[in-house]
Amino acid sequence: MASIVSYGTYVPIYRISVEEISSVWKKSGQDISRALGLTQKSVPGVDEDAVTLAIEASRAAIVHGDIDEKSIGVVFTGSESHPYAVNPTSTIVGELLGLGTSYLAADLQFACKAATAGMQAVAGLVDSGQITTGLVVGSDTAQSKPHDALEYASASASAAFILGKKGVADLLSYVSFSSDTPDFWRRDGMRYPSHAGRFTGEPAYFTHVLGAATALLSKARITPKDVTHCVFHMPNGKFPREVAKRLGFSSSQLTPSLIVDSIGNPYAASTLTGLAAVLDIAHPGDTIFAVSYGSGAGSDGFYFRVTERIKELQEKRKKDRVRLVDRQKNIRMISYVDYLQQTHKL
């Protein structure tokens, strides 16, 4: 069975607070923080994008996992902010990681679940013996229109996972749930996405996350009690808490994954960053239940068991201070004007 052999993450150091954004639009930051369940979001530096973020996370995964680059047989980058509509992010990443030329590369798009879809594809390539190890990265520098509700949460981060055999977390079971549900979209050529307001809730996020989660519980023959940690896609602080509750998970099972409170929603990196946060503190034998969500819409569900090998990787990440529990160390708060400049709106 496929296994997570290594993982790496990258979150830009800059943060802007909900309070700062809301003061620009003369709204109550307190009201909005309460409604969205988050206080700040990460912002890329002016010279950062989904490609640079993807390389940072992948490099960390390779270094900390002591991976032989030449063994990587596939690179899939999932993002909603690929800099090119035509020209692959994945080969820029592959080139800069020194992978050589003997690898399969493709860019993926499925809103916030582009990378988790890639993870299932890579698991299949590993299981079939076609490749030894494969790299999948979720990376986004998410764009949102000023004054839109999305502006408070759309954030930046990347999470890279290298799959192979005998890793730090074995992939015991996985499922996917898909439909044509237009809750959130961006037409080709448009700078900012559109969304359907309240329709993004029940018929979109909840239907698909619950759909995949129930299918996974059934396929893996488990109940929430068998799970140590759970991770759900985090468009805000409320939805993952609500869906966890509905499925019967406790808040202690969910809490370690909730990077959304101080990072916001880094779109294609959301669920995977939450998964990394859990792996950073998990113990051998722990089980992890993770379900992503991508608008348009679909959910990918994964059930992992953590192995003894996790400790070494945790130590290396701890030493370099890149574990997600340390994500708020050395951050820099910025103003709305800085935010406009850094996200190229000015």
Next chain:
Amino acid sequence: MNIYIAGAATTKFGELWNVSPRALAREAISGALKDARCQKNKIEALFVGNMLSGMLGGQEHLGAFFSEELKLGVPAFKIEGACASGGLAIHAAVVSVLSGIYETVAVLGVEKMTDHKPEDVALALMGAGSEEERLSGATFPGLYALLARAHMKKYGTTLEQLASVAVKNHHHASLNPHAQFHNELTVEKVTSSSQIADPLTLLDCSPISDGAAALIITSNEKLATNNPVTIAASVVATDTLSLSHRESLTELKATRIAGTRAFKAAGVEARDIDIAEVHDCFTIAEILALEDLGLFPKGKAASAVEKGAVTLGSATRTVVNTSGGLKGCGHPVGATGVKQLVELTEQLRGKAGARQVKGARVGLAHNVGGSGATAVVHIVKKV
């Protein structure tokens, strides 16, 4: 000639994302026909109340649209008057039957609003205001906020008193299976909810909703076999479109005119009204309605509502908005005016279940368009 409501029905009101306008119309009309124990072929004309089908759905020409969808093939009309579209459609239907040209007609109030982005809906709804109001950036909560401020300044009406309208209407709605909301509120929850347009908060405002309601109206007594109710008055009045052109910001003159004429036509007075469905698009709107209809003296309605004077179970006289009103039942714009008469019909028949006002014999429906540019008042009586 008597005008009977022979049949009445509504759909559930709410965020009905998987129900189309066609399905809503079919459900409401077939429900009303069943209630009237009437065959479809008896319907000679169809009056459709709707405001936003064009701006939000790209579809005008709703008379022909629904005449086809409902397989009626009859003379059909879309009647529009902003949030009074439903009431106006009923009025047009009544006038058509009084003229003798038609004997039995159907009224359909229908609206689909929840499939669109909130900002698109807010913009479309401002089609009910004036151009200067649109250009100044006002939205409907903003316009009614101005009315609230004026009323608070002149009469000392408080935010807590406004909030008690929402509390009452949610309580009534909790007894109405078709209502959008079934949760109870408290004054504190209302006043501490998010600011929408100072001083109105989220819970002072009626929601965006989908839904449909239908009536079968006839002058033929023989077709009105299921506990019919008569329409004793159907009156329309208009005032200026813009708030800034009104004579007063503490009354809706159109309501006062329509109400006075309706009482005269029906041969009743305010104190004879057992039950009323009034237009609470915002909590202040219910206060204004109660005063402008003459149910309470000017400046006195707010404290009366706060004390439970129009609440089911504690009312001193008229019980107001047992359906939940616009706030609790929901406000699919074109459907509201029609739903009001469905509620009154059920009440006068004694079929309102947990919401029943005992011994109700005379009911009043009050439907407003825009910030008070159109008011429609119907008075119905138990046969």
